[in-house]
Amino acid sequence: MTDAAQPPVAAPAAEGDIARHLVHLEVERRLAGRTLVIYRDAFAKLQAFAADQGVALRDAQVHHVRRWAATLHREGLGPRSIALVLSAWRGLYRWLGRDGLVAVNPVEGVRAPKAAKPLPKALSVDLAMALADAPTPADGAEADTPAVAARDQCIVELLYGCGLRVGELVGLDVRPGGAGWIDASDATAHVLGKGSKRRSVPVGAAALRALRDWLGARDRLARADEPALLVGARGARISAGQVRARLKLRALRAGLPTHVHPHMLRHSFATHVLQSSGDLRAVQELLGHANITTTQVYTQLDFGHLSKVYDAAHPRARRKG
Incomplete structure (x- = not known):
């Protein structure tokens, strides 16, 4: 028998299980190439841990997996990365279980350490002012009609001036009785927030001016029977996606160095x-948070601001070069 006809050497059970599972992920699940690379890396870690402990892959128990996850954490892998590794392992053992190769999934119930919630990003006051005062192109391919310019100005002023969620903004109607409306005479926005909870928010002078200008131009865009305060190009209620797109364009026009989205203006x-x-x-009430712990994230943002002021202004804060 020639070398070409020799049967292949059988791979160890662990390598064979992982190789077959990767084929399943690539061919049947059709995972992307980058995702497969991440999974291969996760399985390489699993094999290394099992070999180091002298544990057969199919014999791994929950306490083994917990120990291996803790090792990843000690080695500096972040919570989100550990969660991804555990997800890959969990899928492997679930697949082995369907073939009757393992009795239990040792990764079920094992969770990664909690990831710290990232602080919401807010614009500085100067950048918020630059966005609000962004000039509108008067001519050229990117020029806006006066009605569109007035609407976009109204969008920015209501999001930043009232702290509205984008869903609350697009839900505003021209007249009372709907999900939300603005009482210009009382300078108050009445909105329907999360959990169908209503709240009232003061409307500042800049937002009221923008609202007045938009209402003067609204008929040029809105359908005759459209109840929505803010409308899109087709005359119907504007969507959250359209608001995001208009904010992105406005931030580019204003030369802002960061991507701007509606929730960033609420954070600001x-x-x-x-x-x-x-x-x-007061901030809790203005934002409509049911629990003040949700609002307390802004104390961290505020402390960051105060720290920068202190570092820049206090003579004892300055470090020697």
């Missing part, structure tokens, strides 16, 4: 009010 509203007032409870 909360941060700037807290920096000026120090009243966390």
Whole structure:
């Protein structure tokens, strides 16, 4: 028998299980190439841990997996990365279980360490002002009609000036009785927030001016029977996606160095009010948070701002070069 006709040497059970599972992921699950690379790396870690402990892959128990996850954490792997590794392992053992190769899935119930919630990003006051005061192209291919310019100005002023969620903004109607509306005479926005909870928010002078200008131009865009305050190019209620697109364009026009989205303006509203007032409870009411612990994230943002001021201004804060 020639070398070409020799039967292949059988791979160890662990390598064979992982190789077959990777084929399953690639051919049947059709995972992307980058995802497969991540899974291969996760399985390489699993094999290394099992070999180091002298444990056959199919004999691994929950306490083994917990120990291996803890080792990944000690080695500096972040919670999200550990969660991804555990997800890959969990899928492997679930697949082996379907073939009757393992009795239990040792990864079920094992969770990665909790990841710290990232702080919401807020614009500085200067950048928020630059966005609000962004000039509208008067001519050229990117020029806006006066009605579109007035609408976009109204969008920015209501998001930043009132701290509205994008869903609350697009839900506003021209007249009372719907999900939300603005009482210009009382300078108050009445909105329907999360959990169908209503709240009232003060509307500042800049937002009221923008609202008045938009209402003067709205008929040029809106359908005759459209109840929505803010409308898109087809005259119907504007969508959240359209608001995001218009904000992105406006930020580019204003030369802002960061991507701007509706929730960033809500974060900016909360941060700037807290920096000026120090009243966390008031910010909670303005944002419509049911629990003040949700609002307390802004105290961390505020502390960051104060730290920068201290470092820049206090003579004892300056470090020698």
